[in-house]
C-alpha cells in the first residue's frame with residue numbers, strides 16, 4: 001500500500017467529517033497507531049508531517065520510541081499509550097509518553113501519582129469509559145464516572161484532560177454513533193473537573209468509525225490499519 005496515498009485519503013476524510021459537523025479541522029489530531037509495524041514506518045509518516053503515534057503495548061512502545069530517537073533525535077514526535085497499562089509498567093513509559101489514553105482505575109492513578117512525584121513530572125491522561133457495555137473491554141462504567149472524577153482530584157500529578165473509549169466492532173459505523181454521543185455527553189457532565197475544562201479531549205474513533213466519531217466531537221482519532229495496512233496479528 002502507498003502510505004502517502006493512505007495518509008492523504010485519511011486527511012481528506014477527516015476534513016470532510018469536520019466540515020460536516022462545522023468544526024475546524026485543527027481541533028482534530030490524527031494519532032497514527034503504529035502497533036505491529038516497524039519504526040521505519042513511523043519515520044516515513046513523520047517525514048510526511050505526522051507528529052502523534054500510538055502504541056498499546058509497553059515493550060513495543062519503549063523499543064520503537066528508543067529506535068526512533070536513534071534515527072531522528074531532533075524530531076519531537078509525541079507517543080500516546082492507548083492500551084491498558086499494568087501498574088508495574090508505569091515507570092517504563094512515564095517519561096516517554098505525551099498522553100495516556102486508558103486510565104481505568106484508582107489504583108493505577110495512585111501508581112502514576114507516586115512515580116510522577118518521584119520524577120517531578122505530571123502525566124496528561126484520559127479516563128477510559130466502557131460505553132459499549134462489553135465485558136471484554138477495559139474502562140470504567142458510565143455510572144461510575146462522576147465518583148471516579150471526584151476521587152481522581154486528589155492525584156495532583158495525574159492531569160485528566162478528557163475521556164477515551166473503544167466502540168464495539170460494527171459493520172456499519174452508524175451503529176456505534178450512540179456510543180460516541182454518550183461519551184461526549186459524559187464528558188460534558190464531568191468536564192468541570194478536567195484540568196482544562198475549555199478544551200475537553202475526546203479520544204474516540206478508529207479506522208472503521210473515525211468519521212462518525214469526529215461528527216460527534218472526537219478531538220483525537222486513533223487510526224492504524226487504514227494508514228499502515230492490515231496487521232498480521234490481532235492486537236487487543
Ligand SMILES: *Cc1c(COP(=O)(O)O)cnc(C)c1O
Nearest residue numbers: 033056082206207222223224225
Ligand atoms: C489498534 C488500536 C486502534 C487502531 O485500530 P485500527 O482499526 O487499526 O485503526 C485504536 N485504538 C486502540 C486502543 C487500539 O488498540
